Amino acid sequence: MHELPNEAFQLDNSRGANGYVIPLDRGFAVVDPGMKSGARAVVAEVAGAGLTGAVTDVLLTHYDVDHAGAALAVAxxxxxxLWIGRADADILAGRRSPGTFARRVLSSMGRPKLPGIVHFLGETEGFPEEIRAVPTPGHTPGHFAFVWRQTVFSGDAAMVRADGTLRQFPALLITDKAQALASTAVLEDLDVQWICPGHGRPVQR
Known part of the structure; x- marks a missing residue:
């Protein structure tokens, strides 16, 4: 992993999506460790950094396999x-159907597995005090972004241009466009200097 200018870290071996490591007062939080096929490499990367056992929380912005596939192994x-929005956890558990035909097809190809005990963002007590979980539904119904210091880890709530402005993902990947647009507005209103997206480079605003 390598240190970013905002003092967080980015995983070098996560597959599919960007994975991040946030230093906490007591431990570390891993955000979106990527696909299951990269789980072993991420676990080894965390161990190589001397952080095995120091990672106290795994935070998922949403349920997509390229973000959440390695989460169970890392946790x-x-x-x-392991923290995830309840609506997305319900989809992974089969209690709720993905919201669009395209997402139902994608889910039929495999869903990330969750541990027996799941902690729900915005509901379960004990979430790291240094981080604020911000509901940003639209891409998925239970999508969250995470604000830490002057950084937002935005997952797939929006795509980030090089100048820090935001744009929508392709319609095929969005569950609810109205919610996605509202969530983009929420991200734009945050008082942060850095955006660490799920795909693409971290950008200073």
Missing amino acids: AENGAK
Whole structure:
């Protein structure tokens, strides 16, 4: 992993999507560790940085396999809590259907697995005090972004241009366009200097 100018870290070995590591007062939080096929490499990367057992929380912006596939392995290896929005957890557990035909097709190809105990963003107590979980539905119904210091880890709530402005993902990947547009407005109103997206480079606003 390498340190970013905002003092967070980006995983070098996460596959599919950008994975990040946030230093906390007591431990570390991993955000979106990527696909299951990269889980072993991410676990080894965390160990190589001397952080095995120091990762206290795994935070998922949303349920997509390229963000959440490695989460179970990373959480289990570190004895960490796994956090996800309830609506997205319900989709992974089969209690709720993905909202569009395209997403139902994608889900039929495999869904990330969750541990027996799941912590729900915005509901379960014990979330890291240094981080604020911000509901940003639209891409998925239970999507969250995470604000830490002057940075937002935005997942797939929006795509980020090089100048820090935001644009929507292709319609095929959006569950609810009205919610997605509203969530983009929420991100634009945040008082932050850095955007660390799920795809593409971190950008200073």
